[in-house]
Each structure stands twice: as C-alpha cells, then as structure tokens.
Amino acid sequence: MKVYLIAKQTFAEIYESKVLLNVAFLGAFLFLITFVVSEFSYGVANKVTLDIGLGTLSLSVVGIALFLGATLLQKEISSRTLYMIISRPVSRTSFLLGKMLGLAGILLVNVLVLFFILYGFYAALGGEFNYLIPWALFYIYLESLIVMLIVVFFSLVSNNIIAVFITxxxxxxxxxxxxxxxxxxxxxxxxxxxxxDYYSYLLPNFTKLNIKTFVLYERFIENTYLVTAFFYGFLWVGIFLGLSTIVFSKNEFS
Amino acid sequence: MIKFENVTKSFKDDFWKKPKVVVDDLSFEVKEGALCGFLGANGAGKTTSIKAALSFIKIDSGKISYHPSMGKNFNEVRSQIGYFPEGPYFYPHMTGRDFCMYLGQLQSIPKNIVKERMNYWGERLAIAFAFDRKIRGYSKGMLQRLGFLSTLLHEPRLVILDEPLSGLDPLGRKEFKDILVSLNNKGTTIFFSSHIVSDVEEICDSLVVIRSGALFYSGKTEKLLNSQTSKDYRVAFHSKELSPRLKDIFKQIQEREGFYLGNIPNDKKSDFIEEMNNTNAELIEFGLERLSLEEIIYLTKDGSRDEVRGGK
Structure with missing residues (x-):
C-alpha cells in the first residue's frame, strides 16, 4: 500500500513536470516522417515508418529512464523530502520501490502512447499486424526499465553525472x-x-532484447528465444533492483 | 524517552582526508514529558545528532535508544515520532491538502481523521486558508507551518524538530512556541534544536547544550541559570548625592546625571537597604545579578563570543 502511494505520488510529480510532452513532439515527428517516407519509399513506406518509429520510441523511453532515473532519488535526498517520508513508518525499500514504480509507470505510458500513434501511421500506410510487434514493444520497455535501474544504482554509489555516463x-x-x-x-x-565473451555474460547484453530486425523483415523467431530474452531481461532487473535496495538501505543521508 | 550513550559520529570530507569528528562521545537523556531544547552554535552537531537519532545516518560508536514503551522495533518507534527537518522542500505540484493526506496515508491514518486533524491544526497554525493552493506558491513561513502541521497529524508521543522557528516572523515564532507548550502540557515529549537561545530559554524546562559536538550541559534550564547566578546584587537608584557609607558598600558603581548603577556584595545587602531608608534616594532596581542563558552559553561577561562560562 505504501509502495503504491509513493509510486502514485512519483508518477504525478513526473507527470506535472511535463516530461510526457515529448510524446506530442515525437508524435509530430512521426507524422512528418510518415508523410516523407510515403512520398519517397515505394512499397515499403509502412516498414520504414515502423523502423524509424520503433527506434524513436526506444530512444525516447531510454532517454527518459536515463535522465529522470539519475535524479529520481538524488532530488529527494538533496531537498530533504526523503526525511519527511522515511522518518515515518515507511521502510527504505518501500520508498525505493515506490519511486521506481512511479517512474516505470511514466515509461509505460510513454511507450504505449507513442506506440498507438506509431501503429496508427503504420496501419494507415497499409502495414499489417505482426505478432512480434507487441514483443518488440515489450522489450523496448524492459530495456528502459534496465536502464532506469542501472542509472538509479549508479546514482546511489556516485553522483548524477557519473551515473548517466556509466549507464x-x-x-x-x-x-x-x-x-x-x-x-x-x-x-x-x-x-x-x-x-x-565475458562481457556478454557479466554485463547486460541489450542485443538480446532487440528484435526490431525480426519485426521489420518478418523473420521467424523461436518462442524459446522470446521466453529466454524475457527471463534474461528480468534477471538484470532483479540484479540491479537488489543491488540498489542493498545500497539504499545502507546509505547515509547526511 | 530518548537516550544517547557515548555517541560518536565522524565524517570524511574527502576520501583522502582524515575523518572529522562531528559528534563526540555525546551522552544525554530526554525524559518523558520534557520540553527540551537542543542548543549549540551553527555546526556544533545538532542536526547530525538528530539524524543519528532517526537512523538517517549510522553512528561510529555508542548507542541511541528509545523508551521501551515507544515500540519493540524501530518501525514501531518511528510511528510514535513526529519529525520535522530544517528547511525542507515539499512536492511543489501538490496542494497543501494533498501533501497532508499523502503523509497521513503513509502513517496509515484513516482519511476522515486526517481531515479532522488538518482542520484543527490548520486553524491553529493559520495555514488552513492555503490548503488548496499548490505548494510551489507557498512562502517560507507557510511551508514551515505546513511542515509542522504534517508532523502533528499522527499525534506523536515524541516530537523532534530541527530549527522549527527559523524562517518565521516574530508572531509566527510566538504561535509555534505556544503550540509547543500546549502540546507539552498534554503530555507530548518535545525535543527541538535551535541556535536562538532566547526562544529555548523562554519555553524549555530542560536543555541539552553541545559545543563542537561534545556535551556542554544536560539538565534543567533553571539549574543551569542558577549555577551561573552571581552572589552580588545589582542595584540602580536615583539620588542627588552619594553618601560616604554607600560609596563603601559598592564593589563598583557608575553615575550618570543623578542615576547610580552598581554591584554590591551579598553580605552588604542589609547595609544598603538601611542606607536607602536613611537617605532620600529613590530605588529603581534591586536584584541578584543574573546572566541570561545566551550569556552563559555563548558569551563571556565582557561580551566576547564563544568563551563559554561554566562546564559539564
């Protein structure tokens, strides 16, 4: 319940900061791209739109995760709002989870709204539904969650700028x-x-979550790959969430 | 209610530098029902001590404990504490009402009770009129009032405030002090830090005074004041001339246009009163020379700062 309250408050705070305005700008950008490619790319206009759209969507959501994630906790600490919360019977873990869920909610809204705009243009240009499109969308979201968790973790052990740089x-x-x-x-x-080889085992290999090529060229992808990538993504979510929880519970707020 | 036992805390400014001791072997106790002022100059270690008490920071050594009746674990203890930090920032997108509801819900207080208490404290703290405004439009004094209100929503048994009177105008300070006294009269233990000694002297029955992180005094306010009260009497009177006997009685005396001001030793008190009766002198002031708390803590008799009189 407390996690939900904190998440709701965080969502409202970010929403009020007008960060979702980027959706309007990107929506306009997608409209422009759709118009241009429909003029110049004979026969594959919908695919070019989908390609650019998914790329734009991915960059947008990762950018939000990166820059809002870096200040998600630091702002609360430096402005002492955190003290008002954790001096009450609210555990540090609940606070951390609430903040992250709030930002995750913003990312989800961002992904969904942009996707509906993108899919509208894609369908208008004659694009057909492919079962991999929702998967691609899900992996973009999962990727943004991992980015958010990485930047939050590094913002707890260093500062915002270093955290953004490392992430x-x-x-x-x-x-x-x-x-x-x-x-x-x-x-x-x-x-x-x-x-x-060690890098791809020991650090997040985002290529595993990138299935945009399969979507665009309608290539076959095995279900086992989709499921494995799903668990792989959540493994990194778990790892960075766990690390952040440990660090945050031991952090000194001086 | 809260007890510090040999608490030490140090910080490192830089990885390569030696740690700097901010709180040094600090021991004191705030008794249940006390209205206790926590005094010390800026940088003396007041805020660090409070943060340690609330587990925001870990102490290097020593122990901080709460009365067993406050709860079995720190989570239960926290639900009995009302804490208000110095100069906090509130979520600017929220209204004052939303902010209080949010904190009330985090404290698991039913909404109708939060509303009831908000209305009560909102009137007393003169902030109810701004409940529906966004916090970004609040002045510093309004933020202070809203923060204080949010501290009292769950009717805590122990209220810990860090510089609660800073940023308030004289009227606001008086209102806050009156509320602190009335809360204390109802049984709430209050522990608040300040560097404004006169405010603390006015309302606190006990004191904890620290200097450079170490304890300078802990105990009753009156005891500290009495311990520093001189045995001399301070007198002021008006007379056309000073009789030779009066001249002998005074340790020191100053004259300005027929007004005399001076100190007499305790054993010459009767002689002075007798001589006053024998002459036509008009007595204006007569009392034991008493230093203010500020003079005891921060000042020497000649007014220079940071030369503390007294001791542990």
Missing amino acids: LTLFASGHAVESVKDTMAYKVNPVIKVFV
Whole structure:
C-alpha cells in the first residue's frame, strides 16, 4: 500500500513536470516522417515508418529512464523530502520501490502512447499486424526499465553525472557487444575474444532484447528465444533492483 | 524517552582526508514529558545528532535508544515520532491538502481523521486558508507551518524538530512556541534544536547544550541559570548625592546625571537597604545579578563570543 502511494505520488510529480510532452513532439515527428517516407519509399513506406518509429520510441523511453532515473532519488535526498517520508513508518525499500514504480509507470505510458500513434501511421500506410510487434514493444520497455535501474544504482554509489555516463556506456556497449563478435579482432585476438565473451555474460547484453530486425523483415523467431530474452531481461532487473535496495538501505543521508 | 550513550559520529570530507569528528562521545537523556531544547552554535552537531537519532545516518560508536514503551522495533518507534527537518522542500505540484493526506496515508491514518486533524491544526497554525493552493506558491513561513502541521497529524508521543522557528516572523515564532507548550502540557515529549537561545530559554524546562559536538550541559534550564547566578546584587537608584557609607558598600558603581548603577556584595545587602531608608534616594532596581542563558552559553561577561562560562 505504501509502495503504491509513493509510486502514485512519483508518477504525478513526473507527470506535472511535463516530461510526457515529448510524446506530442515525437508524435509530430512521426507524422512528418510518415508523410516523407510515403512520398519517397515505394512499397515499403509502412516498414520504414515502423523502423524509424520503433527506434524513436526506444530512444525516447531510454532517454527518459536515463535522465529522470539519475535524479529520481538524488532530488529527494538533496531537498530533504526523503526525511519527511522515511522518518515515518515507511521502510527504505518501500520508498525505493515506490519511486521506481512511479517512474516505470511514466515509461509505460510513454511507450504505449507513442506506440498507438506509431501503429496508427503504420496501419494507415497499409502495414499489417505482426505478432512480434507487441514483443518488440515489450522489450523496448524492459530495456528502459534496465536502464532506469542501472542509472538509479549508479546514482546511489556516485553522483548524477557519473551515473548517466556509466549507464550510457553500458547501454551503448550492451548494444554493440554482439556486433563485435563479427569483427576480425574478435576472431583473431584471444584477449579481445575472452573480454567480449565475458562481457556478454557479466554485463547486460541489450542485443538480446532487440528484435526490431525480426519485426521489420518478418523473420521467424523461436518462442524459446522470446521466453529466454524475457527471463534474461528480468534477471538484470532483479540484479540491479537488489543491488540498489542493498545500497539504499545502507546509505547515509547526511 | 530518548537516550544517547557515548555517541560518536565522524565524517570524511574527502576520501583522502582524515575523518572529522562531528559528534563526540555525546551522552544525554530526554525524559518523558520534557520540553527540551537542543542548543549549540551553527555546526556544533545538532542536526547530525538528530539524524543519528532517526537512523538517517549510522553512528561510529555508542548507542541511541528509545523508551521501551515507544515500540519493540524501530518501525514501531518511528510511528510514535513526529519529525520535522530544517528547511525542507515539499512536492511543489501538490496542494497543501494533498501533501497532508499523502503523509497521513503513509502513517496509515484513516482519511476522515486526517481531515479532522488538518482542520484543527490548520486553524491553529493559520495555514488552513492555503490548503488548496499548490505548494510551489507557498512562502517560507507557510511551508514551515505546513511542515509542522504534517508532523502533528499522527499525534506523536515524541516530537523532534530541527530549527522549527527559523524562517518565521516574530508572531509566527510566538504561535509555534505556544503550540509547543500546549502540546507539552498534554503530555507530548518535545525535543527541538535551535541556535536562538532566547526562544529555548523562554519555553524549555530542560536543555541539552553541545559545543563542537561534545556535551556542554544536560539538565534543567533553571539549574543551569542558577549555577551561573552571581552572589552580588545589582542595584540602580536615583539620588542627588552619594553618601560616604554607600560609596563603601559598592564593589563598583557608575553615575550618570543623578542615576547610580552598581554591584554590591551579598553580605552588604542589609547595609544598603538601611542606607536607602536613611537617605532620600529613590530605588529603581534591586536584584541578584543574573546572566541570561545566551550569556552563559555563548558569551563571556565582557561580551566576547564563544568563551563559554561554566562546564559539564
């Protein structure tokens, strides 16, 4: 109940900050893109719209997770609002979960609204429903949750700027790690091979959550892959949530 | 109600620097039903001590305990504490009413009771008129009033306030002090920090005074004042001239346009009264020389700061 109250308050606070206005801007951007591609891409306008739309959606939601996640707790600590809450019978874990759920709610609204706009344009250009589209959308959301949890964790052990920097690095390298495996350096240099192999096991490999290519080219994807990626994503959610909870419960608020 | 036993807390400004002791072997107790002032200069360690008491920070050594009747675990203890930090920020998008409802719900108080208490305290703290305004439009004094109100919503047994009177105008300070006294009269234990000694002297029956993180005094306010009361009498009178006998009685005396002001030793009190009766002098003031709490804590007799009279 207390987690829900804190989540609701956090959601309202972020909502009031007008961050969801980005949806309007991105919606207008998608409209513009749809108009342009319908003029210039013969036959595949809907796919180009879907490709650009999913990419824009992903960047938007990851950007919100990154920048709002970095200040999610720091703002409460520096402005002493936190003291008003945790001096009451509210555990630090409940507070942390509430804050994260509030931001997760904003991310979800952002994803859904942008998706409905995108799907509207996609359908208008003759695009057909593909069962992988909701999966792609779900993975984009899951990816943004992981980004949020990473940045929250690093904001607790360092500061906002370092947290954003580390998270961006992990996000970029997490997307690039599979591509590195196709390079000659990986194939001929054993040190790079070991490093990249360990990296993909020990740090989030975001490529596993990226199925946009399968959606666009209507390639077959096994259900086991979808399920494995689902658990893989939630594993990282669990890891960073656990780490943040431990650090937050031991943090000193001086 | 709350007891500090040899509490020490240090902070590191920098990873490479030596830790700086902010609270140094601090021991004191706030008894149940006390209205206790927590005094010390800026940076003396008051806020750090309060944060340690509320488990916002961990102490290096020592122990902070609450009376067993406050609860079996810290979660139960917290539900009996009303805490208000210094200069807090509230969620600006909320109205005062929403903010109080939010905190009331976090305290698991039924909504109708929160409303009832909000109305009562809102009137007493003169903030009810702004309940439906967004907090971003509140002045500093209004924020202070709203924060104080939210502290009292769950009728805590122990109220801990960090500089509650800062940012208030004289009228607001008086209202707050009156409320603190009335709460205390109803049995609420109050522990509040301040660096404004006169406010504390006015209402507190007991004191904890710290200096550079260490205890300077803990106990009854009156006891500290009496311990520093001089044995000399301070007198002022008006007379056309000073008789030779009066000259002998005074330790020191100053004259200005027929008004005399001076100190006489305790054993010369009767002689002075007799001589006053024998002459046509008009007595204006006669009493034991008494230092104010501020003078005892912060000032030397000659007015220079930070040379504390007295001791532990």
